[in-house]
Structure formats: structure tokens, C-alpha cells
Amino acid sequence: xxxxxxxxxxxxxxxxxxxxxxxxxxxxxxxxxxxxxxxxxxxxxxxxxxxxxxxxxxxxxxxxxxxxxxxxxxxxxxxxxxxxxxxxxxxxxxxxxxxxxxxxxxxxxxxxxxxxxxxxxxxxxxxxxxxxxxxxxxxxxxxxxxxxxxxxxxxxxxxxxxxxxxxxxxxxxxxxxxxxxxxxxxxxxxxxxxxxxxxxxxxxxxxxxxxxxxxxxxxxxxxxxxxxxxxxxxxxxxxxxxxxxxxxxxxxxxxxxxxxxxxxxxxxxxxxxxxxxxxxxxxxxxxxxxxxxxxxxxxxxxxxxxxxxxxxxxxxxxxxxxxxxxxxxxxxxxxxxxxxxxxxxxxxxxxxxxxxxxxxxxxxxxxxxxxxxxxxxxxxxxxxxxxxxxxxxxxxxxxxxxxxxxxxxxxxxxxxxxxxxxxxxxxxxxxxxxxxxxxxxxxxxxxxxxxxxxxxxxxxxxxxxxxxxxxxxxxxxxxxxxxxxxxxxx
Ligand code: NAD
Ligand code: 6OD
Numbered sequence: 474x475x476x477x478x479x480x481x482x483x484x485x486x487x488x489x490x491x492x493x494x495x496x497x498x499x500x501x502x503x504x505x506x507x508x509x510x511x512x513x514x515x516x517x518x519x520x521x522x523x524x525x526x527x528x529x530x531x532x533x534x535x536x537x538x539x540x541x542x543x544x545x546x547x548x549x550x551x552x553x554x555x556x557x558x559x560x561x562x563x564x565x566x567x568x569x570x571x572x573x574x575x576x577x578x579x580x581x582x583x584x585x586x587x588x589x590x591x592x593x594x595x596x597x598x599x600x601x602x603x604x605x606x607x608x609x610x611x612x613x614x615x616x617x618x619x620x621x622x623x624x625x626x627x628x629x630x631x632x633x634x635x636x637x638x639x640x641x642x643x644x645x646x647x648x649x650x651x652x653x654x655x656x657x658x659x660x661x662x663x664x665x666x667x668x669x670x671x672x673x674x675x676x677x678x679x680x681x682x683x684x685x686x687x688x689x690x691x692x693x694x695x696x697x698x699x700x701x702x703x704x705x706x707x708x709x710x711x712x713x714x715x716x717x718x719x720x721x722x723x724x725x726x727x728x729x730x731x732x733x734x735x736x737x738x739x740x741x742x743x744x745x746x747x748x749x750x751x752x753x754x755x756x757x758x759x760x761x762x763x764x765x766x767x768x769x770x771x772x773x774x775x776x777x778x779x780x781x782x783x784x785x786x787x788x789x790x791x792x793x794x795x796x797x798x799x800x801x802x803x804x805x806x807x808x809x810x811x812x813x814x815x816x817x818x819x820x821x822x823x824x825x826x827x828x829x830x831x832x833x834x835x836x837x838x839x840x841x842x843x844x845x846x847x848x849x850x851x852x853x854x855x856x857x858x859x860x861x862x863x864x865x866x867x868x869x870x871x872x873x874x875x876x877x878x879x880x881x882x883x884x885x886x887x888x889x890x891x892x893x894x895x896x897x898x899x900x901x902x903x904x905x906x907x908x909x910x911x912x913x914x915x916x917x918x919x920x921x922x923x924x925x926x927x928x929x930x931x932x933x934x935x936x937x938x939x940x941x942x943x944x945x946x947x948x949x950x951x952x953x954x955x956x957x958x959x960x961x962x963x
Contacts, residue, residue, distance in 0.1 A: 481512040481661045483685050484668030485748045486526035487678025493518045500661060503570040503806045504796055506845030510737075512661045515684035515692040520653075523682040524701045527624040527651040530679030535651065538847050544592035546676055549648055551588040553670035554581070554635075564662040565635055566797035570805040570846070571760055573797045580636045584663070587639035590929045591647035594946055613962045619954040621649035623703030624698045624826065628688075628717070629664070631657035631808050632763040632869075637731075639666050641706045644949035648681065653682045653702070655693045657709075658873075659808050661685050662751040688713060700724050706952065707731070710867075711893075711938045720920045729952045731765070732935055733867045734895030737888035738768035739904035739910065741881075741901040742776045748922060749900035750781070754788045756898055756924040758851055761805050762871035765939075766896040766918075766925060769868055771875045772884050778877040781951075782855065785875070786832045789851040794837060797908075807847040807870060816849055817871035823863045823874075833872070859887060867893070881910065894936030898924050917943070 481500065482489040488700050492513040500510045511792060515523070530536075554561060561581050566573050571580075603616040625645045629638040638656060645652050664683050671681045686692025696905045697705055699722035707717050708731040738756060756768040768828035773781045788857075795802035808815045820834050833852030852872040857864050864874050878884040894916040901907050901921070911919040917935045920926065927933065930946030942952055 481510050481665045481685060483513055483515050483523065484665060484681070484683040485519065485523045486682070487672055489665075489668065490519060490522070492516060493803045495890065498658065498744050500568065500659075501809075502567055503808055503847045504804055505843050506810075508565050510662065512658070512685050514672035514686040515695075517695055520684055520692055520695040520699060523653045523684050524624060524696070524699050525677035527682050528701050530651045530677055531621070531623060533677055533679070535677045536649070538649075540595055541650075543581050543649065544596045544647065546674060547588040547592035547643065549674035550670055550676065550926070551585040553674050554585040554588075554667070557666070557670065560750050561635060561663055561666060564666055565660075567861040568634065568660040568662050569631065569808060571797060572802045572805055574800060574802070575760065576797075580633055584635035584639045586929070587636070588646075589647060590946075591949065593788065594644075594930065596950070597646040598947060598950060603662065607962065611963045615960045617951060618723070618957045618959060619648070620957060622953060623650060624701055625650045625652050625953065626699075626702045626705045627652050627654040628693055628696070628705065628707045629654065629656050631659035632765070633758060634660035635663040635667075639667075640944070644944065644953050645706070646676075648950060648953035650953055651680045651682075653684060654694060654862070655684050655696050658685070658687045665795070667736055670786055689716065694720065698723065703906065704728070704952065706944075714940075723879065728760055730935075730940045731933075731944070732768060732895075732938060732940045733893060734765050734767075734935065734939050735770060735891050735893045736766060736768045736896045736898070736916070737770045737772060737879075737891075737914075738898040738902065739884045739888055740771065740773045740781060741899075741903070742774040743902050743906075744777075744900035745902055745922070746777065746784070750784045750788060752787060752900065752924045757873045758789065758792060758804060758871045759925070761807055763808060763869050764925070766818060768896075768898055768924075769873050770864060770888070771873045772878050772887055773875060774884070775877045780833060782853070782875055786822065786853060789832050789853060792851050793841070794848060796843075804851060804871065807849060810847050812869070813847040813849055816868055819863055819866075819868045819870070819872070820849070820852060822861075823854050823857065826857055826861050826863065828863065828874070829856040830854055831875070851887065859890060864893065879897075881906065885910060885913050889913075892937055893939045895939035896920070900954065951955050
């Protein structure tokens with residue numbers, strides 16, 4: 474398919490498909506700017522074909538399959554990803570530039586786990602049942618049937634491409650829907666590769682389809698406007714979510730949104746400093762800061778502010794920038810030169826607004842073979858007011874603003890003073906304080922003494938402008954199924 478010929482194609486009705494109009498765009502490696510592949514952009518013809526294939530597949534063998542059979546097939550898909558682990562790993566790291574040590578432990582295993590978890594969830598869900606009295610004394614029973622929503626559009630971002638795409642495709646398929654996936658234009662490859670895995674596992678043609686391309690005025694927008702799409706699940710920027718919600722309004726289609734964040738970390742003086750530093754290093758710099766759950770705002774209780782800041786600075790300066798395949802690499806590049814321009818504009822704003830630069834703040838010197846890459850320095854600032862754009866807007870880079878606080882109430886107020894509400898991290902050894910503070914943070918998840926840890930059966934999603942709905946475990950059934958009540962008079 475796609476990769477051997479250095480072409481990435483659409484996947485429609487179980488077959489790889491080129492752009493009928495011959496529209497092809499370049500996919501470049503953010504490490505050095507090298508050309509990885511040419512990607513066939515879907516136009517209206519491919520989008521229509523993909524949605525039609527998905528609609529047809531709903532009533533074919535897929536629609537007849539019982540839940541145990543479907544679950545077994547999804548286990549085979551997971552095993553198929555694991556069997557081609559190295560291929561997925563190489564493709565993901567080439568598209569994103571992220572360290573292989575990271576993707577090996579997070580992205581690819583979660584790509585497989587997302588199918589197993591939801592296959593197991595749907596097998597174990599019972600039905601709601603109520604018996605009721607009737608005036609004639611015979612009575613009636615009510616029971617709820619869960620049926621698939623239909624054709625689900627899955628639109629995914631570039632930061633954790635396989636992980637976040639399968640996080641939606643897994644539950645959608647487990648619930649009996651069919652999908653049309655539009656991966657990010659920056660990271661088309663692992664989604665394309667999943668098509669082969671689906672075929673090899675025996676998933677019927679048309680159940681899983683992929684269209685390649687961009688968002689606005691391209692495949693993404695065409696997909697969200699398509700009236701045979703029954704529901705849209707989207708992960709990405711809040712501004713893109715706004716546009717997609719408008720498209721979904723036409724036809725009153727359901728949406729599930731996982732959007733941006735500007736997440737706080739609150740570090741109390743009674744924390745275990747080693748654990749808090751290790752966790753904050755990850756929540757600020759993992760994946761070069763391109764994690765929606767990352768903490769770009771760090772609030773530290775004043776008595777430990779200087780020590781914590783010095784240790785975070787030392788950690789940032791010890792990060793090893795380099796190629797994904799080098800085991801010593803702990804920090805990759807940003808996803809693209811375009812995204813680097815955005816991140817660097819915040820680095821400039823921080824300077825202009827009078828920030829104290831604790832470390833970083835620019836472009837690192839790189840060896841000649843890497844100068845074409847999207848590199849930035851890991852960066853820490855302090856001294857900005859809470860009203861600064863650097864403190865309020867999502868940057869999505871390896872950076873944070875660190876601010877001292879004096880009281881618990883002050884820390885909570887600053888943490889909640891944001892338009893977003895995705896995640897937070899609290900570091901304290903005081904159990905009462907941990908519960909008290911976590912309950913007051915206005916976000917979908919609050920970690921205490923950890924970060925990015927989560928049982929996949931729990932609800933995941935964002936408050937405020939960070940999203941709509943919750944997915945994870947049985948919570949995903951709310952979005953991926955329709956409930957029908959049957960009332961039967963005895
Ligand atoms: P993005 O919104 O630019 O793009 C995401 C996807 O949407 C891409 O496939 C893109 O082509 C498509 N798209 C964009 N505009 C569209 C439109 N109008 N119609 C249809 N499709 C459209 O986001 P990104 O830059 O790829 O990812 C980074 C953002 O995603 C950050 O804001 C980050 O916080 C967010 N994110 C959130 C979560 C979460 O779980 N809440 C997870 C990962 C990333
Ligand atoms: O772990 C997940 O399921 C998830 N949705 C993570 C989101 C990460 C954001 O970048």
C-alpha cells in the first residue's frame with residue numbers, strides 16, 4: 474500500500490484509493506524537514522464514497538454480527554497492531570518526530586489497548602428494565618435497547634495520532650457503528666496503516682474508512698457537512714470545534730468534543746518534591762509540550778518556590794534534543810515549522826510583556842543535519858500577570874509559566890481563572906487537602922501526585938471550552954449508541 478511506495482492513500486470500502494482529482498500534498502518529517510511521503514487528498518468524490526461505504530456496511534455482515542463476535546474481531550485488530558508494532562512505531566515517529574522511547578510505551582500500546590478495552594466494555598453492558606402497573610391490572614414492561622448511532626465521523630489531531638484516533642474508533646466500532654476517519658494532515662500514516670490491519674483481521678469492508686486531507690475547505694469540512702454522517706467525534710482545537718459544531722447543527726447531528734486546555738499544576742509546600750518535579754517535568758515537556766493535558770501554568774507555594782523553580786530549570790536544561798531513534802533523546806521537535814512560528818510568537822510575547830526567562834526562550838543550536846527541523850528550547854518563565862496572553866492562551870509547546878502563591882484559596886482561584894477546564898495536577902502529601910482541592914478544580918480530571926495516569930473505564934473529557942461530553946468505559950456508550958425504549962403491555 475501507501476508506505477512502500479511513499480504514497481499515503483485514502484482507505485474506502487476496504488481498498489486503498491488515490492485522489493481522483495490528483496490532489497497530493499507533502500508529508501515532511503519535523504525532525505529535519507525531509508520528505509516522508511505524498512498524501513492523496515480526498516475531494517468530494519472520495520468523501521461521498523467513504524460515507525456511502527460506511528452507510529452500506531451498517532446493514533451488511535457487520536450489522537448482523539452479535540456483540541461477542543464483534544468484540545472478538547476488535548481483539549484481532551488490537552493483536553494486528555501489536556503484530557506490526559515496529560511498523561506503527563516507525564511511522565508515528567517519522568510523522569511526529571517524537572522520541573521512540575515515548576511512543577513505544579504510550580502511543581502504540583494504547584492504540585492496541587483502545588480496541589480491547591471497549592470490546593470488553595460492550596460485552597458486559599446490561600439493559601435497563603422496569604416493570605410497571607397499568608389501570609387494568611395486567612401491567613407492562615419497559616426495556617431499553619442500545620443501537621448504533623450509524624455512520625460516525627472521527628476527526629483527529631496530530632499530537633498523539635494513533636492513540637487519539639483509536640480512542641474514538643475503538644468505542645464507535647465496539648458499539649456497532651461504522652466510521653469515516655479524517656486524521657490530521659500532519660500525521661496521515663498510522664491511520665492509513667490501520668486499514669491493512671482491519672482487512673487482515675477480517676473487519677468487513679466499509680466498516681472502517683479513512684479520508685486524507687485538511688480541515689477547512691477540505692476533507693474535514695466535507696465530512697462534517699455530509700448529511701449521511703450521523704454523529705461527529707472530534708479532538709482538536711477549540712476554534713476548530715466551533716466550526717465543526719456549526720456544521721453539525723445542519724441536520725442536528727450529535728457531537729463529542731475533546732478540545733484545548735490551559736491546565737494548572739498546583740504544587741504545595743507539603744509535596745514530595747522529587748515526585749512533584751518528576752511529574753511536572755512530564756506534564757510540561759512530554760511530547761515537546763504537545764499534550765492537551767499538559768500543565769502550562771504551574772503554581773508553587775512560596776516557601777518552596779525557589780527550590781522547585783531551580784530544580785525544574787535543571788530538569789529542562791538536562792533534556793536531550795535529538796532524533797526519535799536515539800535512545801538518549803528525551804525531547805523531539807514541534808510538529809511543524811508552522812506550529813513553531815506560533816510557539817515562538819508566544820516566546821516573543823513573553824519577552825515583550827516583561828517575563829523573567831528562567832530558561833530557554835528561543836531556538837536551540839542544532840547540528841547541521843537537524844537545522845531544517847521544528848526545534849524550540851524548553852522554556853520556563855515567571856513574573857507575568859495572570860492576565861497575560863502567555864498565561865491565558867494554549868501555546869502547545871515545551872513551556873510553562875511558574876507563579877508563587879500563599880494560600881490554598883488563592884491557588885484554587887488562579888487555577889480556575891481560565892476559559893478552559895480539561896485537566897489539573899495537584900501535588901501534596903496532605904490527603905485531606907488533596908480531596909478538598911481536587912473537588913474545587915473546574916476540570917474534567919484532577920490528578921493528585923501523578924499525571925497522565927488513568928483507568929480507561931473512567932469518564933474523560935473537558936469542562937468549559939475544553940469539550941462537550943465524556944468518553945471512556947460505559948460513558949462512551951452515551952455518545953456511540955442511541956437508546957430506544959420498548960414498552961410492552963402484558
Ligand atoms: P486542529 O483543531 O487544528 O485539527 C484537528 C483535526 O481537525 C485535524 O484533523 C484537522 O484537519 C481537523 N479540522 C480542523 N478544522 C476543521 C474544520 N473546520 N472542519 C473539519 N475538520 C477540521 O487541532 P490540532 O492542531 O491537530 O491539535 C492540537 C489541538 O488539539 C490542541 O488545541 C489540543 O489541546 C487539542 N487536543 C485536545 C485533546 C483532548 O483530549 N481534549 C487531545 C489532543 C489534542
Ligand atoms: O488518554 C486519552 O485517552 C486521551 N484522550 C488523552 C488525550 C491527550 C491529549 O493530548
